[in-house]
Every structure is written in C-alpha cells, then in structure tokens.
Amino acid sequence: MSEEGFVRFGEQGHGEGIAAGRPQLTYGNYLRLPQLLDAQHLESDPPAHDELLFITIHQVYELWFQQLLHEAAAARDAMLAPAEGRVWWAQHLLQRVHAVERVLVHQVDVLETMTPQDFLEFRQRLAPASGFQSVQFRELEFLSGARDPAYLQRFRGLTPDEEARLLRRLEEPTLWDGLLAVVAHHGLPVGTDEEVRASLRTAAHDRSSYAAVWALAEALLQHDELAASWRARHVVMVERMIGARSGTGGSSGAGYLRSRLPLQYYPVLWDLRSAL
DSSP states (O other): OOHHHHHHHHHOOTTTTOBTTBOOOOHHHHTTHHHHTTOOOOOOSSOOTTHHHHHHHHHHHHHHHHHHHHHHHHHHHHHHOGGGSOHHHHHHHHHHHHHHHHHHHHHHHHHTTSOHHHHHTTGGGTTTOOGGGOHHHHHHHHHHTOOOTHHHHHOSSOOHHHHHHHHHHHHSOOHHHHHHHHHHHTTOOOSSHHHHHHHHHHHHHOTTTSHHHHHHHHHHHHHHHHHHHHHHHHHHHHHHHHTTOOOTTSSOTHHHHHHTTTOOSOHHHHHHHHHO
C-alpha cells in the first residue's frame, strides 16, 4: 500500500467507517491480515526453518496467478469487442501482465536462497502434493491459448469447483481469439491460418495503418516469452534443488519440466519473424 494509503488509514477518525455494527476499517482488516498471516502451516515436525519460506513463496505465486487471470481475462474481453473502442485498455492490461510475470521470474531468486539440504528437511512431507496441481496456473495456460483437456484427467484431487473452472477456461475464448477479433475489425482476413499469417505480415509492414494490431501482437508475444522465461528459470531451480529425483506428485520432476520448455502459446507470431 502507498504511503498515502497508510496515512489515510492512520488519520481515520474514531467514528468513521462504523455502520450497522461493522468494525472501523483499518489496514489490517481491509487486507484480512489475521487470516492471511495464519495461512502458513508447516507440515514438518520438528519445524524446518525454510518450510515457511517455501509456503510463502508458493502462496505469493498463487496470488499473482489470480491477478494475472484477472488482467488477462479483462484484456481478452476488451479485444473481443474492438468496436467498443477499448483496445487501448487491453494494451494497458497486457503491459501489467508483463510486469507481474517479470516479478514471477525474479521471485525464483528468493526461493534459491534455500539450499538443497534445507529443502530435503521437509520435502518428503509434501507428497503427494505437487506444483502440477496448481489450478490457476493451468487456467492461465488455457486462457493464453495452450488448451489441453487431458490435464483434467491427469490432475489428482480436483474439487468440483476446480474442475468446473478448468472446463470453463477450456470452453471460453482465449487471448489469441481476442487478437483475431481485432485483426478482423481492421478489415484483415482471419478465416484460415494462412490468412492470419498474411494479415499479420500486412500489419507488420504497415504499422501506421495497423498500429493496434501490431501492438497487441507484440504484447502477446511478450507474454509468451515471459512465460517461457519462467519455465526455463523454474526447471533450472528444480534441478539445482533436487537433481534428477522424481517430483513429489509422482512426475519425473525436472525431466517433465524440461519437456514443457518448447511450449509456445502463439507459434504463428514466432513463425512471423521468419517471414518479415
């Protein structure tokens, strides 16, 4: 929260913010700090010092995933209705997505202050939980365009609500669909993959006429690149921590993560580089 926010909370009068028995708004209860700071429960016994760091890092990741879904979905919706004149809003939100994704990459630096020995103090207590089970991460991949229904069969322990969320993401439009809506709005054909490629080449070579198309295409490519950067940073961190051990959820660990490195959300945008 900004300094201005702290001041506003600090200067609030004793009688302000109290209505119908509702307690006065404070910094702590606005942010639900009692609940938030009580959400880190260690599994190790005796407590391993670095387990708190491990839990905190992953909870923060999930908070950022929630924010990314919020921003990416709003950007997609703005692109899907280009006639409403909010394509600029989609560009703005995608810049925010990029900023958050850079934080996700650098957050690995904090996790790497934990040594392999420290991690092994509590790692065995995590099974069969696994980062593979992050529903929000899969939602973000689906929303970005990497939709794979097979993940629903591979997930273990999905709640009905989580399964419904993933199914909804599989069925709803993606960020790529949003870009195609903007391309079509500018009078460029998008009926086939080859038409899309030709339309994007046209936009690339006439940026004065198709500034919004090109800006959004570059924003999606940046999103794709930053996601790839995170996957690459993550797999190296995992290899540094556990080597070739299997994952706690039963996967091949770093081997599985390395198999995901070639993933591209928008291969057409990458291929376009060779055709400019």
